[in-house]
Amino acid sequence: MVKILIKIKKLSHIYNSQKKNQIKALDNINLEIEDGDFITIIGSNGSGKSTLARHLNCLLLPTFGDVWVDGLNTKDKEKIWEIRKKVGMVFQNPDNQIVATTVEDDIAFGLENIGLSKEVMEKRVEWALKIIEMEEYKKSEPHLLSGGQKQRVAIAGAIAMHSSYLVLDEPTAMLDPSGRDEVMDIVKKLNKKEKIAIIYITHLMEEAVESKRIVVLDKGKIALEDKPREVFKKYDILKKIRLDIPQITELAFRLNKKGLDIPTDILKVNEMVDRLCLYV
Amino acid sequence: MFIRLENISFTYCLNMPFETEVLKNINLEIDEGEIVGLIGHTGCGKTTLIQHLNGLLTPNVGKVFVEGEDVNAKGTNLKKIRQKVGLVFQYPENQLFEDTIYKEIAFGPHKLNLSEDEVEKRVREALQIVDLDYKNYAERSPFSLSGGEMRRVALASVLSIKPKILILDEPTANLDPQGRNNILSEIKEMHHKLGITVILVSHNMEKIAEIVKRLLVMHKGEIIIDGSPQDIFEKRSKQLIDVGLGLPQVTKCMHELKDKGKEIYTGVLTVDDAEKEIFNRLKKVNKK
Numbered sequence: 001m002v003k004i005l006i007k008i009k010k011l012s013h014i015y016n017s018q019k020k021n022q023i024k025a026l027d028n029i030n031l032e033i034e035d036g037d038f039i040t041i042i043g044s045n046g047s048g049k050s051t052l053a054r055h056l057n058c059l060l061l062p063t064f065g066d067v068w069v070d071g072l073n074t075k076d077k078e079k080i081w082e083i084r085k086k087v088g089m090v091f092q093n094p095d096n097q098i099v100a101t102t103v104e105d106d107i108a109f110g111l112e113n114i115g116l117s118k119e120v121m122e123k124r125v126e127w128a129l130k131i132i133e134m135e136e137y138k139k140s141e142p143h144l145l146s147g148g149q150k151q152r153v154a155i156a157g158a159i160a161m162h163s164s165y166l167v168l169d170e171p172t173a174m175l176d177p178s179g180r181d182e183v184m185d186i187v188k189k190l191n192k193k194e195k196i197a198i199i200y201i202t203h204l205m206e207e208a209v210e211s212k213r214i215v216v217l218d219k220g221k222i223a224l225e226d227k228p229r230e231v232f233k234k235y236d237i238l239k240k241i242r243l244d245i246p247q248i249t250e251l252a253f254r255l256n257k258k259g260l261d262i263p264t265d266i267l268k269v270n271e272m273v274d275r276l277c278l279y280v
Numbered sequence: 281m282f283i284r285l286e287n288i289s290f291t292y293c294l295n296m297p298f299e300t301e302v303l304k305n306i307n308l309e310i311d312e313g314e315i316v317g318l319i320g321h322t323g324c325g326k327t328t329l330i331q332h333l334n335g336l337l338t339p340n341v342g343k344v345f346v347e348g349e350d351v352n353a354k355g356t357n358l359k360k361i362r363q364k365v366g367l368v369f370q371y372p373e374n375q376l377f378e379d380t381i382y383k384e385i386a387f388g389p390h391k392l393n394l395s396e397d398e399v400e401k402r403v404r405e406a407l408q409i410v411d412l413d414y415k416n417y418a419e420r421s422p423f424s425l426s427g428g429e430m431r432r433v434a435l436a437s438v439l440s441i442k443p444k445i446l447i448l449d450e451p452t453a454n455l456d457p458q459g460r461n462n463i464l465s466e467i468k469e470m471h472h473k474l475g476i477t478v479i480l481v482s483h484n485m486e487k488i489a490e491i492v493k494r495l496l497v498m499h500k501g502e503i504i505i506d507g508s509p510q511d512i513f514e515k516r517s518k519q520l521i522d523v524g525l526g527l528p529q530v531t532k533c534m535h536e537l538k539d540k541g542k543e544i545y546t547g548v549l550t551v552d553d554a555e556k557e558i559f560n561r562l563k564k565v566n567k568k
Contacts, residue, residue, distance in 0.1 A: 044456040045427045092454075147322050173454050176322045176483035178524035203456050206529065242458035247486075247529040250551045255558065269529055273536040280542050280561045 005197065006033035006056060006087075006165065010065035013051050013220075017063050025051040027220040028065070033165070038191045038198045040208040040228075043217035044242035049201045052217065053167050056199065057087035069165075085114070088158025092170045094150030097157075098142045103134065106142055107156045114161070128156035131194065132186055148179025152186055159196065166190060167199045172207065184210060205232070205246045209267040216243070229265040248272050282312040282477060283333060283445065288342035290328060302328045303339070304501040312444070315471045315478045317488040317509070320498030321524040326481050327370070329498070330447050333479075334358075334365035346445075363392070366443030370450045372434030373427065381407075381425075381433055382418040388441040406436035409470050411462070428459030432466070439470070445477040446470075452487065464491055486528045489513070489549050499523040514547030530554035 013026040025048045033039060041049050054060040055067050058074045067074045069083045091097055100106040104125050111121045129135045132152040137145065142153060151171050158166055168187065172180040184207060190196045200211060208214050214231045216224040218241040224231050232238070232245045235253060245253075252266040260279065266272050290303040302325045310316060320326050331337040332344050335351045335358045344351040346361055369375065378384040385406050389399040407414050410432035422433050431451070438446065451467065452460040468491045471478045482488045489495065489509040497505035497512070497520065504523070505516055512520070513531045520527060527535070534546040534554065544561050548554045 045459060170454070176524060177526035179322065181526075203454075205457070242456055244457035247551055248533060251530055251533070251554050254551065254555050258555075258559075269532045269536060272533050273540070276533075276537060276558065277540060277542070280537065280544065280558065280565055 003035045004032045005035055005070055006031075007068045008032070008055070008065070009067075011052075011055060011062050011067060012064040013048075013055065013060060014063040025220055026055075029220075029222060031215065031222065031225075033197055033199065036191070036195050036197055037213065038200070038211045039213045039215055040200045040202060040211040041215045041217060042202060042205070042208050042243060043223075047217040047241075048220040049217055050169055051220075053089070053169050053199065053201055056165065056167050057084050057089055059089075085161050086163055087165045087167060088155075088161060088163035090151065090154045090158055090166065090168045090171050092173050094147055094154060094174070095143075097154045098150065101141060102138070103140050103142055103145075103153055104129070104138045106153055107160050110157055110161050124160045124162070125156075128160040131159065131190065132156045146179060147175045148182035151175065151179070151183050155183075155186060155190070159190065159194070163196070165197045165199065167201075169201045170203065171200075173203065180204075180207070205244050205249075209246060216241070228267055232267065233265055282314075282347060283310040284308070284345040285332070286343045286345070288329075288332060288339045288344065290325075290332070290337060290339050292328075294340060302501050303332075306342070306501075306503060308496070308503060308506075310477065310479070312477055313475050314494060315468075315492050316480070317485065317492035317495045318479055318481045318498065319483060319485045319488065319495060319525060322483055324498040324523075325501045326483075326498055327449055330367065330449060330479065330481060333445075333447060334362050334367055336367070363441055364444045366438040366441060366446045368435055368438050368446070368448045368451065370453060372438075373422075373430035376422040376430060376434060379421055380419050381412075381422050384422050384433060385437045385440050388437060392441065402440045402442070403436075406440040409439055409474075410436045410466055412436070428455050428462065431455065431459075431463065435463070435466075443476065445479070447479045447481070449481045450483070451480065452482070452484070460487060464488075467491070483525070485509075485525060489528070497523070497525070509549055510547035512547075513549065514545065517546065 008029055008031040011026055011029040015023040015025055043049050058080045061075055069086055072079045072083055074083060098106055099109050107125045107128050108121050111124055129138060132155060134152060142150060172183050187198055188210060191198045202208055209228045214228050215222055223241055224234060232249045235245055238245060246267060248269055249266055252262050253264050255262045256264050262275055285306050285308040288303055288306040291299055291301045293299050318326055332339055338352050346364060349356060351361055376384055382403055385403045386399050389402045404414050407417060412432055422430060451463055464487055467478060480488050480492060495509050495512055496503050505512055517527055517535055530551055531548055534544055534548050537544050538546055545557050548557055
């Protein structure tokens with residue numbers, strides 16, 4: 001049986017709820033995140049993606065409804081730190097998340113705050129460095145690293161806390177293509193090998209196809225929730241809410257429409273190439 | 281020649297412990313009315329290069345000419361150069377500061393000592409180009425807008441000084457797919473209608489390649505490729521991947537087909553191009 005670990009029930013969030021200019025950012029969201037899940041949240045600017053992410057570790061609290069993490073309600077003030085230990089978070093801009101002068105100190109920052117012994121800290125830092133494949137950068141100064149490397153260090157800082165969930169809010173938005181691949185490879189590994197549940201926010205549809213489930217947000221509501229193959233079949237709905245489908249899926253649609261026997265749920269280049277080889 | 285760079289080299293923190301050579305002997309000519317994409321890996325020197333084009337940075341070696349005028353010569357009026365060369369920085373929405381959109385866009389024209397009538401005319405024109413309705417937007421605060429709209433207002437506030445050349449540094453970063461497409465089609469239309477020279481800077485060439493006629497690829501402070509997007513995607517794809525740039529999915533698809541021995545043209549930029557090429561190939565196969 002799969003365990004349901006994060007449960008979001010009838011969650012609404014209203015910014016400026018006491019004032020005139022109220023903005024309803026989330027509107028009655030119901031969502032469950034299971035053990036070892038990998039979900040991607042997509043949606044246009046202002047659809048509520050980041051607001052939703054910030055509810056998962058008490059950075060924001062519900063205006064209405066509830067969020068439970070491993071049975072703990074985020075509204076319970078006593079449990080904030082426990083929840084934040086469970087749910088790690090990585091933001092968009094790598095430069096805003098670095099606090100220390102060496103990579104190992106940066107990764108150890110959270111551990112120091114929870115008062116772990118030096119031995120345990122060292123072990124955890126080694127472990128995290130190994131996962132992000134940056135052991136040789138232990139003593140490096142973070143500001144001299146590339147963008148992709150900085151984001152990997154940010155990820156290491158989060159997982160060193162032994163969090164069971166990792167929320168990444170557009171972690172590759174400021175990176176170039178090779179930096180993006182680096183981060184995505186690490187995220188996939190964390191999910192597969194370390195069994196960390198991933199909640200990944202992105203504007204890039206090519207990244208969204210890597211996850212197990214996609215949640216599409218539109219104006220604070222869940223518009224679609226399904227496997228990537230199913231979601232990207234709904235081209236019309238996605239277009240209407242200002243989203244794209246991957247280039248290769250669009251090509252599959254066009255060829256299919258013109259009578260070629262190409263399935264419309266193609267998500268990756270090699271699937272398309274294999275299929276096309278039968279014809280050309 | 282509209283813009284000419286002669287043997288430009290630039291080093292940050294020259295003669296200091298953190299000395300970093302960022303530009304190495306760059307030679308470049310850009311004609312009036314061109315639309316050019318400047319792409320490269322993070323840290324390759326793109327932003328440093330464009331800051332030379334309006335005198336924000338002075339090269340250690342070499343010369344920069346705008347319409348024949350040496351930008352860094354004594355006696356050059358930099359104010360005039362900066363009116364000609366409009367630079368839209370990364371995340372330009374962070375530079376918004378006025379309390380209405382009208383005032384924001386009118387700031388530049390006011391500094392040019394234009395009459396109030398002319399200023400208003402320019403604000404109207406600029407808003408029209410970025411597709412924001414004057415009546416609905418002029419009196420609103422720029423801070424009440426969405427990310428995409430804020431970026432368009434920032435763009436309008438550069439357009440209102442009527443530059444002859446417009447340089448945009450990562451204009452689509454952080455926008456959702458629709459916002460990205462909108463801003464690029466506005467840039468394309470503007471180039472078409474006003475005939476201004478445009479340089480687009482990005483590390484994501486997927487969309488840029490669709491709208492420019494010429495691509496410059498930078499790597500470690502040098503321009504390593506200069507050509508049409510089609511030619512580059514067809515003949516230099518390996519090199520693009522080597523410098524960390526990657527190819528659009530449809531281009532990758534064509535290259536993989538070719539690697540499997542299929543005779544197919546690989547210089548495709550868009551889904552449209554790919555579709556056409558696949559049908560061309562099918563026709564040939566069916567004839568045989």
